[in-house]
Amino acid sequence: MTTLIENARVISPGEDRPGAAVWIDGAHIREVFSAGESRPRADRTVDAGGALVLPGFIDMHVHGAMGHDTCDGTVEAVRAIAEAKLREGVTSFLPTTLTLPEAQLAAALRAVADYRQASAHAKVPGIHLEGPFINPKQMGAQNPAHVRPLDFAEVQRLQAIAPVRVVTFAVELDGAADFARRLREAGIVPSCGHSAARYADLQAVKAAGVRNLTHYCNQMSPLHHREIGLVGAGLLDDDVTVEMICDKVHLCAEMIALAFKVKPIDRIALVTDAVQAAGLPDGEYRLGGLPVRVRDGVARLAANDALAGNTQGLHRALRHVREITGRPLAELVRTTALNQADVLGLPELGRVAPGYRADLAWLDAALEPVATWVDGEERWRR
Numbered sequence: 001m002t003t004l005i006e007n008a009r010v011i012s013p014g015e016d017r018p019g020a021a022v023w024i025d026g027a028h029i030r031e032v033f034s035a036g037e038s039r040p041r042a043d044r045t046v047d048a049g050g051a052l053v054l055p056g057f058i059d060m061h062v063h064g065a066m067g068h069d070t071c072d073g074t075v076e077a078v079r080a081i082a083e084a085k086l087r088e089g090v091t092s093f094l095p096t097t098l099t100l101p102e103a104q105l106a107a108a109l110r111a112v113a114d115y116r117q118a119s120a121h122a123k124v125p126g127i128h129l130e131g132p133f134i135n136p137k138q139m140g141a142q143n144p145a146h147v148r149p150l151d152f153a154e155v156q157r158l159q160a161i162a163p164v165r166v167v168t169f170a171v172e173l174d175g176a177a178d179f180a181r182r183l184r185e186a187g188i189v190p191s192c193g194h195s196a197a198r199y200a201d202l203q204a205v206k207a208a209g210v211r212n213l214t215h216y217c218n219q220m221s222p223l224h225h226r227e228i229g230l231v232g233a234g235l236l237d238d239d240v241t242v243e244m245i246c247d248k249v250h251l252c253a254e255m256i257a258l259a260f261k262v263k264p265i266d267r268i269a270l271v272t273d274a275v276q277a278a279g280l281p282d283g284e285y286r287l288g289g290l291p292v293r294v295r296d297g298v299a300r301l302a303a304n305d306a307l308a309g310n311t312q313g314l315h316r317a318l319r320h321v322r323e324i325t326g327r328p329l330a331e332l333v334r335t336t337a338l339n340q341a342d343v344l345g346l347p348e349l350g351r352v353a354p355g356y357r358a359d360l361a362w363l364d365a366a367l368e369p370v371a372t373w374v375d376g377e378e379r380w381r382r
Contacts, residue, residue: 001026003376004042005360008053012352013338016330022053024358027375031354046378048362051370054333055350056091056359057314058340060166061128061215061243061271063096063287065278070095071288073107075114082121084279086372086380088272088313089361092123092349094165096273098288099131099142102154109161116162121379122372123359125346126165129158130214133169133179134194140219141301141308142194143288150179155188164188165344168214170195177208184209189343191243194219195230202233202240212343215273216242216259218250218307235262241343243271244335246317246324247310249298253324260325265332269339270317275299275309319367336361 003024010020010032019035023042033039063070065084068077078095085093095112097105109127116124131142133150150173158164166189169179180190192202193214198221202210213220213234221229228235234242235258242263246256250273259268272278277285277294284302285292287309291302299308318336322329338350348357358376363369371381 001044002030002042004039004045005048005053006039006045007050008048009050010053010352011329011333012055013334013350014330015352016328020053022352022358022360024376027358028348029352029354029356029358032352051362051364052329052367053352054089054329054361054363055337055352055356056361056372056374057089057336058344058346058349059085059088059090059093059272059274059314060269060340060344061096061130061273062093063098063274063309064276065274067276067280069276069287070112071098071100071104071108073104073111075111078111078115078124079121082115082119082124085122086374087279087369088315089363089369089372090122090314091359091361091372091374092125092346094126094128095124096128096130099134099146100288101146102157105129105158106161109158113162123374125344126163127158128166128168129155129164130168131194133167133173135170135172135196137196138170138194138219139306140194141287141290141292141306143290149173150175152179152182155183156186159186159188166191166212168193170197171205171210172197172201176201177205180205180208180210187345192220192230196221197230199228199230199233202230206239211240213240213242215250215271216244217255218245235259238264238267241267241269241339243269245273245310246270246320247312248320250307250310256321256324260321260327265334266339266342268335269343270314270321270335272312272314272317273310274313275311278311278313280311315361315363315367315369322367
């Protein structure tokens, strides 16, 4: 079936086309028409009402939402998270695990595998394993009881259950270069996080394929004038992609401004690091079995006040970045989909252009989601 979305302001990397139309054939975009161009007949026509139509967002780091967590290990939890992500304009996301026993991780991956069999909401290309191979000195909101050495065999066992797309680990651990190389050979993105690595440690594993920093600046070695650490590496190395939680809590406005001033725009990927409390009011929650308190929308561990993920949606991150940087959406839209697609190897995602999947986020002028389309069908509307 063909669909023509009319009266849209199409914003795609490098393009801002008011009064445009998107012609969809099945699950793919067949053509995008500028204002004034003749349109073909379609089986149905949908009026976007002047909404901004962007590539559907891709969130590479999602623990939970609406009272559910990936590590609950149930398909109901994955489904609830996937439904919640649609309300942010997210069309694809990576359910993200925590530092937990392998049996619990395996249960989480089985639930994801079950959801992937009949995905009715946002799509799940695979899993992001955050831990358990991290530095105990950079725990953040992870559970120290379950930290363990690098073990590629464990990753293989989990990969046999459901696709693993990203593994976050500390690159200063013994055997990191070999571990990263084997991840790459298995089609998995090695990402450095929860790490006290020196700049030289990252350089030592870059040849093995480490080009990604998990939740940039948080739980990683800081910038210092005698050792620039991982934060300095993120700023200095143009070939490193940084995940950024732009909620103005995990990163202050000035750090967001600095990163966008220094980094190439194609090396920034906005993520939420959303947790169980996302989409819910302040209260008491859990993360990886640890008690969490949410006050004024900010999640922190009850035990030590460490930040415990994020409760804001990806659309809010885009709004913050636009306010802070003043850069046009035609540039910033790279950071919500195309860069993630490049990192994850998803060539049909990230643009509103012919040949791409018809995964679309409709937003109003305030960047609040209006509707979310996945594979050419509307799956959520405000």
